[in-house]
Structure formats: structure tokens, C-alpha cells
Amino acid sequence: QVQLQESGPGLVKPSETLSLTCTVSGGSISTYYWSWIRQPPGKGLEWIGYIHYSGSTNYNPSLKGRVTISLDTSKNDFSLRLTSVTTADTAVYYCARVRNGFWAAYDNWGQGTLVTVSS
Amino acid sequence: DIQMTQSPSSVSASVGDRVTITCRASQDISYWLAWYQQKPGEAPKLLIYGASTLQTGVPLRFSGSGSGTDFTLTISSLQPEDFATYYCQQTDSFPQEITFGQGTRLEIK
Numbered sequence: 474q475v476q477l478q479e480s481g482p483g484l485v486k487p488s489e490t491l492s493l494t495c496t497v498s499g500g501s502i503s504t505y506y507w508s509w510i511r512q513p514p515g516k517g518l519e520w521i522g523y524i525h526y527s528g529s530t531n532y533n534p535s536l537k538g539r540v541t542i543s544l545d546t547s548k549n550d551f552s553l554r555l556t557s558v559t560t561a562d563t564a565v566y567y568c569a570r571v572r573n574g575f576w577a578a579y580d581n582w583g584q585g586t587l588v589t590v591s592s
Numbered sequence: 593d594i595q596m597t598q599s600p601s602s603v604s605a606s607v608g609d610r611v612t613i614t615c616r617a618s619q620d621i622s623y624w625l626a627w628y629q630q631k632p633g634e635a636p637k638l639l640i641y642g643a644s645t646l647q648t649g650v651p652l653r654f655s656g657s658g659s660g661t662d663f664t665l666t667i668s669s670l671q672p673e674d675f676a677t678y679y680c681q682q683t684d685s686f687p688q689e690i691t692f693g694q695g696t697r698l699e700i701k
Contacts, residue, residue, distance in 0.1 A: 506687060575638075
């Protein structure tokens with residue numbers, strides 16, 4: 474049973490960089506696509522981006538070049554980096570998996586981690 | 593980018609009721625549509641993918657239909673554990689930008 478777990482600071486100051494890691498257990502990260510999604514308090518879901526196990530990435534254009542997703546096969550994890558954060562980046566951040574044969578749906582999610590942007 | 597519009601934004605219903613939630617895409621997405629259920633404080637849970645395929649373990653009272661631009665999620669007989677927020681998601685653009693609907697909150701009447 475594959476499990477995903479987000480980790481990282483829960484508080485980030487404005488203009489600084491948000492960094493989160495998603496650790497994958499129970500299966501190899503060297504398959505499928507992996508993704509970050511966020512949800513501001515009381516609001517809906519926003520796709521941040523994907524990384525394929527080959528290392529190729531795609532990002533939400535609305536994040537205007539602030540986002541980087543990377544993957545470490547030796548640690549079986551993948552990471553999110555979001556620069557120049559503002560209070561609008563306060564959200565619960567989820568990592569998730571896209572599995573073959575599921576019409577690109579997210580079949581497995583982490584529990585989510587709240588990141589607050591505040592001075 | 594493809595816009596997804598759900599209706600209604602919220603609905604009140606009673607245990608045993610039949611409920612239908614609609615999702616409309618701004619362009620043809622074929623069957624590239626998924627539905628998720630989210631309860632407070634929890635991650636979304638995949639219910640349906642490919643517009644109508646039920647994820648393993650999801651009760652048969654949930655069903656999905658539609659293609660192209662118009663899709664529906666139906667719960668045939670509401671159970672207490674079904675009160676939650678439901679999101680549709682288009683994956684036609686995968687692995688480019690995918691988008692979610694704004695959500696439908698299902699409340700107890």
C-alpha cells in the first residue's frame with residue numbers, strides 16, 4: 474500500500490521560499506507522475522504542477538515561474554519549492570500520485586500540510 | 593485553459609435522498625473527468641475517473657456519467673457519511689494544466 478507524507482515548515486515569512494517534501498513509502502517513485510496541489514483555507518483545489526519519474530515537469534502558469542518541483546529517486550521523495558511567497562500562498566499543500574490507467578486522476582494523496590505565510 | 597463549472601455550489605439533502613451534481617467543461621474533454629469527495633480536515637478521495645469508472649472500494653450508490661462538456665455525479669441514496677464537498681477535475685490537458693471545479697458542498701437538511 475503506497476503512502477505519501479508531506480513534510481516541511483508550517484510557517485514561512487513573506488518574500489521567502491516555501492520548501493516541502495513528499496516522502497513515498499510502500500512503492501517506488503520511479504513510476505508514474507507525481508504532483509503538488511494546494512487548497513487555501515475555506516477554498517477550492519489548485520493544481521501546482523507535475524513531475525514525471527524521468528524528471529520532466531509541468532507547472533501552473535499562474536505561479537509565474539516561482540515554482541520548482543524536483544525528484545530524488547535515492548530518497549524516494551519529491552519536493553516543492555515556491556519562491557517569493559505572499560499571504561496568498563497560505564494553504565494546505567497536498568502531494569498526490571497519478572497512476573497509469575486511471576485517466577490521469579489522482580488515486581493516492583498525502584494527508585496535507587498547512588503552510589502559513591506570515592511575518 | 594479549460595474552465596470547470598460545478599452546480600449547484602451547495603445543496604441540502606436528507607439521508608436516503610437521491611442527489612445529482614453537475615460539472616460543465618468550457619470545451620470538449622471527452623471522458624477525461626474525475627470526481628473527488630473531501631471531508632473537513634481530510635485529503636480529497638478519488639471516487640470516479642474516466643467520467644464513469646468507480647474507484648475500487650467506493651460504494652455502488654455513487655455513479656458518474658457524461659462525456660464531452662457535461663458530466664454528472666449521482667448519489668442514489670444518501671448516507672450520513674456522504675455529507676462532504678465534491679469536486680470535479682478535468683484531466684484532458686494532462687500533463688499540462690489540469691483544473692478543478694469550484695466544489696459542491698453537500699449538507700444535511
